[in-house]
Amino acid sequence: MKSGFISIVGRPNVGKSTIINAIVGTKVAITTSKPQTTRNIIRGILTTAEAQLIFIDTPGIHKPYLQIGNEMNKMAYHSLREAEATILVVDAGQSFGPGDQFLIDNLTIRSPLFIVFNKIDLATFASMEKLKSIYKEKYPAAHQIEVSAIRNVNLDVIVAEIIKILPEGPQYFPSNMTSDRGDDFLISEVIRERIMLLTRQEIPHSVAVNLVKKELIGDDKMDVVADIIVEKDSQKGILIGKGGRLIRQIRLDATKQLEHLLHKTIRMELFVRVKENWRDDLKSLKSFGINDEE
Numbered sequence: 001m002k003s004g005f006i007s008i009v010g011r012p013n014v015g016k017s018t019i020i021n022a023i024v025g026t027k028v029a030i031t032t033s034k035p036q037t038t039r040n041i042i043r044g045i046l047t048t049a050e051a052q053l054i055f056i057d058t059p060g061i062h063k064p065y066l067q068i069g070n071e072m073n074k075m076a077y078h079s080l081r082e083a084e085a086t087i088l089v090v091d092a093g094q095s096f097g098p099g100d101q102f103l104i105d106n107l108t109i110r111s112p113l114f115i116v117f118n119k120i121d122l123a124t125f126a127s128m129e130k131l132k133s134i135y136k137e138k139y140p141a142a143h144q145i146e147v148s149a150i151r152n153v154n155l156d157v158i159v160a161e162i163i164k165i166l167p168e169g170p171q172y173f174p175s176n177m178t179s180d181r182g183d184d185f186l187i188s189e190v191i192r193e194r195i196m197l198l199t200r201q202e203i204p205h206s207v208a209v210n211l212v213k214k215e216l217i218g219d220d221k222m223d224v225v226a227d228i229i230v231e232k233d234s235q236k237g238i239l240i241g242k243g244g245r246l247i248r249q250i251r252l253d254a255t256k257q258l259e260h261l262l263h264k265t266i267r268m269e270l271f272v273r274v275k276e277n278w279r280d281d282l283k284s285l286k287s288f289g290i291n292d293e294e
């Protein structure tokens with residue numbers, strides 16, 4: 001069979017995780033309308049009769065101003081080392097700017113490059129042509145593909161084009177596996193996704209979720225206890241909300257999502273804790289699994 005690793009890089013919020021979820025056919029990575037949602041390397045696996053494609057989702061590359069940003073960028077840069085192919089995702093709804101140039105200046109691409117223009121539903125013919133010609137000049141040999149991940153347009157073209165260039169290789173993962181991450185990761189990420197969607201300003205980015213307990217009760221029930229870590233007391237108050245309303249909403253939303261994904265009845269307890277400036281502290285980042293392991 002043909003097989004290989006395909007790194008998916010790009011600026012924050014361009015739709016990398018949405019693309020992976022749609023290709024793999026299930027939620028392996030959380031997605032939100034806010035930048036810097038993904039904070040880890042997540043491998044999403046697609047196995048067909050002829051090939052196994054392992055897509056590496058990465059944090060969006062951005063100008064960092066805290067340690068967390070440095071670590072996230074490094075993960076994305078380093079993912080290219082293990083890749084047989086690289087997908088650079090570009091937001092087709094936006095014109096080329098300094099953030100795009102920053103990414104290009106910092107990326108060393110070592111494998112065949114596919115430039116995927118996502119969100120073509122938000123582009124005009126003229127804006128699309130302009131963007132394509134800019135990238136043609138920067139990467140003349142790259143293959144360009146126009147897609148819309150939320151409308152599932154042309155994602156099959158990505159898969160077909162990648163298979164063409166993959167070498168013969170081993171089947172790295174069992175056929176039924178869709179992610180290299182287990183339930184523990186999914187649970188804390190879904191809780192974080194719900195928080196990111198229900199909060200504003202700096203709060204979505206100041207939150208980490210730490211799974212404290214996961215216990216299976218029989219075949220179809222699960223108890224989950226998680227800590228939500230924020231950076232300041234004031235953020236703790238906001239997250240809990242008046243009369244505990246917001247934390248209750250977070251718990252209900254996360255429970256519903258996870259029951260759907262894990263096919264279990266879930267009982268969830270959430271606690272909010274403060275760890276000052278954890279995003280700028282390497283030790284804390286490491287304890288939350290947000291560090292580049294190179």
Ligand SMILES: Nc1nc2c(ncn2[C@@H]2O[C@H](COP(=O)(O)OP(=O)(O)OP(=O)(O)O)[C@@H](O)[C@H]2O)c(=O)[nH]1
Binds near residue numbers: 012014016019030058
């Ligand atoms: N209009 C439109 N929106 C899309 C499309 N694909 C993704 N989005 C939206 O773009 C937003 C960002 O998607 P993500 O998949 O989280 O983006 P990402 O590149 O993984 O972002 P980071 O993890 O922050 O780097 C979400 O609100 C998606 O629903 C698309 O084809 N069209």
Ligand SMILES: [Mg+2]
Binds near residue numbers: 029030031038059
């Ligand atoms: Mg993402």
